[in-house]
Amino acid sequence: MTQNVQIPPAELIHQDELRFLQHFDSGPRPPGWRLTPRAVVQFIVGTGGEKLKLAAGTKAPEGVAQSLAICEKFVGQRELVERCVVTLASERGLLLVGEPGTAKSMLSELLAAAVSGTSALTVQGTAGTTEDQIRYGWNYALLMARGPHPEALVPSPVLTGLRRGAIVRIEEVTRCLPEVQDALISLLSDRRMAIPELDEAVDGEGGTRIEFAAPGFNVIATANLRDRGVSEMSAALKRRFNFEVIAPIADIEREKNLVRSRASASLARVDQSFQLDEAVLEALVTAFRDLRSGRTVEGWSVEKPTTVMSTAECVSVASSIGIQAAYFPSERDVASLIPGYLLGVVLKDDAQDRGRLLAYWDSAVTRRAEGGGRLWKRLLELRSVLEEHHGRST
Ligand SMILES: Nc1ncnc2c1ncn2[C@@H]1O[C@H](COP(=O)(O)OP(=O)(O)O)[C@@H](O)[C@H]1O
Numbered sequence: 001m002t003q004n005v006q007i008p009p010a011e012l013i014h015q016d017e018l019r020f021l022q023h024f025d026s027g028p029r030p031p032g033w034r035l036t037p038r039a040v041v042q043f044i045v046g047t048g049g050e051k052l053k054l055a056a057g058t059k060a061p062e063g064v065a066q067s068l069a070i071c072e073k074f075v076g077q078r079e080l081v082e083r084c085v086v087t088l089a090s091e092r093g094l095l096l097v098g099e100p101g102t103a104k105s106m107l108s109e110l111l112a113a114a115v116s117g118t119s120a121l122t123v124q125g126t127a128g129t130t131e132d133q134i135r136y137g138w139n140y141a142l143l144m145a146r147g148p149h150p151e152a153l154v155p156s157p158v159l160t161g162l163r164r165g166a167i168v169r170i171e172e173v174t175r176c177l178p179e180v181q182d183a184l185i186s187l188l189s190d191r192r193m194a195i196p197e198l199d200e201a202v203d204g205e206g207g208t209r210i211e212f213a214a215p216g217f218n219v220i221a222t223a224n225l226r227d228r229g230v231s232e233m234s235a236a237l238k239r240r241f242n243f244e245v246i247a248p249i250a251d252i253e254r255e256k257n258l259v260r261s262r263a264s265a266s267l268a269r270v271d272q273s274f275q276l277d278e279a280v281l282e283a284l285v286t287a288f289r290d291l292r293s294g295r296t297v298e299g300w301s302v303e304k305p306t307t308v309m310s311t312a313e314c315v316s317v318a319s320s321i322g323i324q325a326a327y328f329p330s331e332r333d334v335a336s337l338i339p340g341y342l343l344g345v346v347l348k349d350d351a352q353d354r355g356r357l358l359a360y361w362d363s364a365v366t367r368r369a370e371g372g373g374r375l376w377k378r379l380l381e382l383r384s385v386l387e388e389h390h391g392r393s394t
């Protein structure tokens with residue numbers, strides 16, 4: 001399956017690591033968990049190149065490696081990941097909040113894959129998300145033919161997770177309408193779901209069928225700070241979650257390494273021979289960080305555009321430039337592609353952001369060019385690409 005789909009789920013991409021970790025750490029696990037909490041953290045933050053070895057005498061099935069280095073997946077503080085894992089073993093949900101593109105979704109997918117072996121039990125929160133998507137719906141043909149009965153019930157991913165004792169993911173929970181968020185409150189506090197349509201005879205009297213959460217069930221929700229919805233979540237719902245704020249990657253070298261590896265991987269998926277230009281990578285990560293923080297690496301202040309300059313967006317630009325350079329070789333130097341793509345990222349919400357990018361060119365880019373940076377000199381020559389009459393087509 002990994003061969004023929006664009007983006008396989010985490011549990012499939014990393015199945016070798018997950019199987020290895022299952023046998024590597026045989027310590028006690030929270031009920032319903034596939035791995036120990038420690039192994040979950042290791043899976044997510046990696047072992048820094050170090051190879052873990054199965055203890056002598058471990059009886060691992062065929063195909064499980066005897067020793068394996070676990071790759072780093074989420075770049076961030078180990079303590080944060082530890083707190084997330086501890087929350088999942090507790091009776092509260094986990095809410096990951098942060099700017100777009102800080103890997104909240106990725107982290108929730110990795111956690112679900114490691115704890116429950118599946119990241120597929122997911123509800124995408126939107127203004128159109130209905131209570132059915134949190135609870136259950138019906139197969140109407142069966143419902144009409146035989147009335148409400150268990151086989152006619154179509155469980156939501158949440159109900160499935162509750163029955164199986166698995167982690168359920170709710171993406172962008174703050175975009176859901178209040179009544180949908182309310183459905184989550186009782187679920188998270190009572191850990192059960194009532195299905196009034198299914199009568200269940202209790203001592204000869206009709207009763208409501210109640211599904212109780214199996215051990216291992218919990219919820220990871222994500223929310224974007226830019227949606228401004230987190231503050232509007234009801235106090236009751238907030239109390240049912242432990243909040244973890246996910247910040248952009250603090251260290252420039254770690255961010256460069258991440259962008260390099262992600263962009264190279266996405267280029268390789270197009271064609272094995274496609275290469276990422278190191279100077280372009282360097283300039284892109286620098287520019288993204290400068291504009292994200294409003295302060296350059298040298299400490300000069302610059303005006304921030306209103307757009308989020310996320311790492312995820314940087315990966316996508318780096319890959320696009322690599323692909324364009326590969327499919328249209330020798331038409332232009334690769335540096336000349338940078339301004340157009342940067343403008344595409346910056347110019348989304350506010351027309352004034354073009355001016356802010358031009359101001360960045362007139363301050364930081366100019367100073368670096370004057371300081372002798374070759375790529376920055378070239379970028380300065382390309383300033384006109386950013387001007388309005390120039391259009392985005394170049
Ligand atoms: N700290 C990080 N660690 C690993 N990858 C990151 C990190 N920050 C951003 N990324 C990149 O961004 C992409 C994830 O974005 P996503 O999970 O959709 O973000 P969000 O849900 O916060 O908007 C990842 O696939 C990865 O390439």
Ligand SMILES: [Mg+2]
Binds near residue numbers: 104105171222
């Ligand atoms: Mg997301």
